[in-house]
Amino acid sequence: MNNLANAKAVWIETAKDLRSLLGDNAHRSWTARLSLHSADAGVVRLTGPTRFVLSRIETDYGHSIAELWAARDNRLVVLGLASDFDSAPLDNAAPAQNSLADSPRPASASASPQLKLVTPPAECPPENEAIVAQAKPESRERRFTFDNFVVGPTNELAYAIARKVVATPEAQYNPVVIHGPHGMGKTHLLHAVKSEIEMTDPARRVHLINSEQFVSTFVRSLRGQGREAVDAFKSSLRDVDLLIIDDAHFIADKPTSQEELLHTLISLVGESRQVLLATDRHPHAITKASDRLKSIMCAGLLCDIGPADYELRRRILDRLIERKRGGPNPALAMPQTARDHLAARINATPRDLEGAFNQVVARSEFLGRPLTLESVQEALSHSRYNNGMRPTVDKIQRATGKEFGITMDDMLSKRRARAIARPRQVAMYLAKIMTTRSLPDIGRRFGGRDHTTVIHAVKRIESLRAEDSALNAHIEAVIEALKS
Template sequence: MASGGLADRAADTPAIAVWAKACQTLKRELGEATFGSWLGHAALRERSEREVCLVAATGVARDWIRRHAWRRIGELWAENDPQGRALDLKSKMEFEALAPAETAPPPAANAPPAPVLTVLENLAPSAAAAPARPARPSGLQERFAFDNFVPGPANEFAFAVAKRVGAWADGHFNPVVFHGPYGFGKTHLLNALGWEAMRTAPEKKVVYLTAEKFTQTFVKAVQDRQTAAFKDELRDADLLLIDDVHFVAGKASTQEELFHTLISLVQDGRRVVMTADRPPHELSDLEPRLRSHLQAGLVCGIEPADRDLRMGILERKLAVLARQGGFTPAARPEVLQFLADRFTDSVRELEGALNTLVARVGAEVAHLTLDEAQAILRPHLAAPERRVTVDQIQKVVAEHYGLKQADLLSERRARAVARPRQTAMWIAKQITTRSLPDIGRRFGGRDHTTVLHAVRRIESLKAEDPNLARDLDVLLRKLRG
């Protein structure tokens, strides 16, 4: 199959027709600019009758797709492909390195033994059969290590604690909770200490789960009557890592199970580390006993990165991209300073801006002028309101309607809560760059269809309800400053 864009060749094969249909939705949800930067140059390849591969133009583009869009792509592919074919993701270089008949590369001869990264995928009675490759890899992420974490005043205490935990040092507080704004290194530290713990003591059992995965697997275990196996698997861990524990807020049975798992491990001298977007005492929707035990350990805050730290992060990230792309890690100082001063809300957004520049110009990034960099990033800059976070929107909307922020994340369906929640979702879609699935995850783990319904509902109501239109105007003015 010839290489090139996808939309122009939608009729070539049924697989490409499926992808073209998915692209229409992705363009609408991500926006034309974001879609064009990261997915517009991707190509679909059929490796066999049952396996199709989405080939990203570069490794940088592949990583962005996997982090920000892969889950949604998997959903759209499953919805639109009647043949149920497996969809893989590779960079162009990776794909071209594979022999046509090859289905999976063999493990490298010098690769370390597979660590115990239990994700509890095989609790169902049919687990003896080989499981299908997941659309998104589970477990620890290899790209997160202590070596590529940039410490600074905002995170140095959390960094030091993570290194002690990873080294199995004595005097360990239990549990440890890392908390801080979205995109400032909590997941990086959690993954890094997991890898370090396995390297230091390979005989010990390390279990890593996102809170979302914990919830999904627990529910499945209950449905399949496999709760005993679920409990044994977790409570046999020497080190349990739970990412984004705030996700379980409002989920009573999941919190109950997590509480008993925590108590069991701590009493047995096992170690537990979790991350959250807020300190435990602010997680008002957590069951009080669970919240109390999280507060009883060591709570480490990670503050927003200062300018020097942001510059250090950019330099480290540029070195990584240059090594991957085979070019000299150089950029004009004014370009890096512009990125550090403009993208202050999240390290992920900061790195994403640099990714965009490198993906567009490659080795020529060293010669990129400030004007050229600003032109490339213009769709990501836009007006100041684009920098408002979903968290800020939730706080402002909750205050306006006399609610708590936790109410907007809860399962409550009373109109007094549901309408403000829909309003906050509508605003998030209007003035942030977050996709519908991403917005849904920040409203208590809801799916994209719920957000889409909210956006359409508010759009319809504001034309006929002057009070709602007035509320929206007031809220938008508050958020835009």
């Protein structure tokens, strides 16, 4: 068998092992996006779609890839874009400089498994590098950095766009609007952009202002402070290279302030000066915004941040634990079972997850008890995150049917019309995440369906929640109804 054919066979088996090791979600989001490019006697080359994806795979999953490959093949594994390999062939004899896998190889192997990138992406450093935590409380500028932002499928695009704004002084898309519910990380990204530019390009003029500051400062300048105060306010917004406005949707509530925002955007966009906005919804859903304001906000680049999936919530918890260890509790330890339970239980925003984590840790510190699965369950039972008794599958079906306007007969029927099938999938998804019922049991309660139907429904709704804001709003409404 030649080198390439052998490598293809090894990659097929390695990919299967990665899926089993990492789980379907993580594998589908990251390692499944790799492809075998070429192979020779000493090196096998895997390609990915972007440098961002390659960097994330290297930092989070490189060790696993190298070890699983090494169990079957002795060659060095290298990640890169196809253009890297096509334009500049790698020196096969060169040793890996940034090997991620330093654990012993299986007894049958003769060297340590290795994986490396051809050229680490300068514009996108690995997001999960070790955090140098400070003993004193972190300021917003120190905490809200790109290194501290945990990236997953639902916020990957927003993260990449924010990095692009930093790396490209010339406005390619203008304005850029990042939208999504509160607590998803929009403010974090805005401050990260400002902090990164101040470190890497201090000559670039950046002004970050939130909606409250915008409205209050503008109103004060109008009330008795004279024309000079109004001109000074306008100058602070327009004599910049990059204007960043957080919670811009609130400005639409004030007609005069909205008019000033509109003229500011027209001025900056017309002069090709970059504007970066964050809102809690799509511009067209900001009911009090004028058509002109909606139009200019939608003329650039819109990017939404969706709900964090289970895998992302687990990684956020890992980051929170690392931060705590660098502060007042260096010995903080939370077993994996407790982390998994917390990530599964707090199926809300990253901000809610952090609040629940702080509550769990505070009880442990103040009561002098170790963090265990039992202590986490006890802490959550006394918090607002405790939903009381778990809803039954029947209650979930009825609440979902009421929200979507279908009957229980429709829910349990064999009908496949989308108006019925989609609410049925939502109910299956909620039954999976909100009850302890097994997949076969859930399937039986939906008209005798197979467990594979439930699995398909859960995966489909998880995907749609990140893509379809209207559907996600319906799901959130059902969840709130079940909690009440």
